[in-house]
Amino acid sequence: MYKVIGLTGGIASGKSTASAYIEEQGFKVLDADVYARKVTEKGSPGYHKIIDAFGAHILDDDEEIDRAALGKIIFNDPEERQKLNQISHPEIRRMMNADQEAFIKEDHVFLDIPLLFENGLDKKCDLTVTVYVTRENQLDRLMSRNGLNEADAAARINSQMSLDEKKALSDRVFDNNGEEENLFRQIDEFLKELQNEEL
Template sequence: MYKVIGLTGGIASGKSTASAYIEEQGFKVLDADVYARKVTEKGSPGYHKIIEAFGNGILDDDGNIDRPALGRIIFNDPDERQKLNDISHPEIRRMMNADRDEYVKENHVFLDIPLLFENGLDKQCDATVTVYVTEENQMERLIERNGLTKEDAAARIGSQMPLSEKKSRSDRVFDNNGDKADLFRQIDEFLKELQNDEM
């Protein structure tokens, strides 16, 4: 019987690096962000609902949703963020669940979901894993990676459940305060346990 593993983390915690590595090892990783982009694709039902909710100011010159413009609205206002979530999450969930049910017939499946605990999706998983870094490292990496100001970085980190809380709610933690080799070693160990059904 194959398992569904919920994989989460915070912005700039290294979750994408972990996801990519797990995929390289031959496992299917369903990324909520990929589905989120599909929901905002030009012409999709989600696209029209989002414009209706946030206005034409979030569109670029080609009529696509300008994600950074939308980000500036939702990362600084919990009510606006909730509005977007109410539109996009049911659609993301529907698409992801259909794919998960298909792939889990053949192998273990990882669900890469930033808001795994916030949206109660951990209850649909056989096990949960958090990619963890300290808040100092998270802040430093985010500023470096996205060229954000300290204030913007703090707003983005503050808009998410603290990693310390995700860590305490997870079945397993990948500590990513070290280097990539250390992260990959922890993942290898976990995948081995999964394959040997020691989970």
């Protein structure tokens, strides 16, 4: 019986690295962020709803949604974030569910979802995994990766459920405070158990 595994983490926790590695091992990973980009694609129903909600000033010169401009609005205002989520989440879910149903017939499927627990989507998974780093490491990595000052980086981290909370809710934790090789070793172990039906 194939399993649906919810993979989550926080900004700059290394979730994307884990996700890419799992995909390299031949598993299907459905990435909520990829679907989110489809929702905001120029001309899509989501695109028009987002412009109606936030105004045309969030568009760039090519009339694409400027993700940085939209990010500035939603990361600092929970109500605005909620407004965006109400537009995008049902659409993302619809697309992901359709793909999940197709792929689960052939193998295990990983759902890469940043807001897995926040949106109660863990209940749709057989197993949940969090890619974990300490807050200190998360802050450092985010500042150096995105060139953010401490206040902006902290605002982004604070807009999410803490990794400590996610860790407590998860069936499994990949600790990413060390070297990348160490993360990959933990993933290999997990995938082996999954294949041997030990999970």
